[in-house]
Amino acid sequence: MAEPKLEGTPCDDGNACTVGESCRAGECAPGTPVDCDDNDACTFDVCNKAAGCLHQDITFACDDGNVCTNDGCDSELGCFFDDAAGACDDGSVCTLNDYCEAGSCVSNQTQTCDDGSYCTADTCDPVEGCVFTEVDACGDGRCNCGESYATCPADCAPDGTCGDGVCEPGLGENGCNCWEDCDSGTSSGSCQGVCGGQSPDGCFCDAQCEDFGDCCEDKVDVCGCIDS
Numbered sequence: 001m002a003e004p005k006l007e008g009t010p011c012d013d014g015n016a017c018t019v020g021e022s023c024r025a026g027e028c029a030p031g032t033p034v035d036c037d038d039n040d041a042c043t044f045d046v047c048n049k050a051a052g053c054l055h056q057d058i059t060f061a062c063d064d065g066n067v068c069t070n071d072g073c074d075s076e077l078g079c080f081f082d083d084a085a086g087a088c089d090d091g092s093v094c095t096l097n098d099y100c101e102a103g104s105c106v107s108n109q110t111q112t113c114d115d116g117s118y119c120t121a122d123t124c125d126p127v128e129g130c131v132f133t134e135v136d137a138c139g140d141g142r143c144n145c146g147e148s149y150a151t152c153p154a155d156c157a158p159d160g161t162c163g164d165g166v167c168e169p170g171l172g173e174n175g176c177n178c179w180e181d182c183d184s185g186t187s188s189g190s191c192q193g194v195c196g197g198q199s200p201d202g203c204f205c206d207a208q209c210e211d212f213g214d215c216c217e218d219k220v221d222v223c224g225c226i227d228s
């Protein structure tokens with residue numbers, strides 16, 4: 001039988017996380033906890049009873065999920081997120097050429113959604129992209145967008161007359177004498193109205209009423225038209 005050790009005799013309690021154990025009343029009394037702080041802000045310090053102090057790298061936690069920052073860890077300051085440069089994606093199909101600026105993904109160019117029809121409202125959905133929604137054009141003074149005298153007498157003339165929304169060359173209608181029905185925006189005679197302004201069909205004419213875009217190819221007299 002082993003003799004009891006004297007009070008205060010150093011001993012080992014088998015716990016690597018304590019130091020300074022000593023004999024008390026025939027037993028090895030716990031010592032003081034080990035200080036596992038390595039003074040590194042990029043590690044998580046813990047103590048394992050068998051292995052002692054462990055220093056787990058926590059650099060992986062310094063990720064803000066932002067492609068416009070360069071993430072890292074400084075042993076004194078901890079995580080840092082520096083502004084990055086380069087291309088990025090802001091998640092919207094309505095923006096083009098996205099780029100990083102001041103830690104954010106920005107764009108100075110937007111998607112052009114124009115189907116060339118005044119019968120639709122043109123918008124852009126961040127997910128779906130361009131959306132062209134039919135509008136109720138009754139009351140705009142034009143017989144168009146599928147209107148007829150029956151559905152929109154405010155804009156359309158009775159069937160068989162100029163203004164009924166149907167171009168009828170057999171009745172002598174053309175883009176000059178009946179632009180309401182015959183001017184599609186690309187036909188001859190499209191330059192109608194005031195020179196230098198907007199013609200009734202939506203086309204813009206230059207000061208000489210000629211060659212301004214696709215729909216003003218023919219030449220006209222002031223306030224008149226020469227059907228080419």
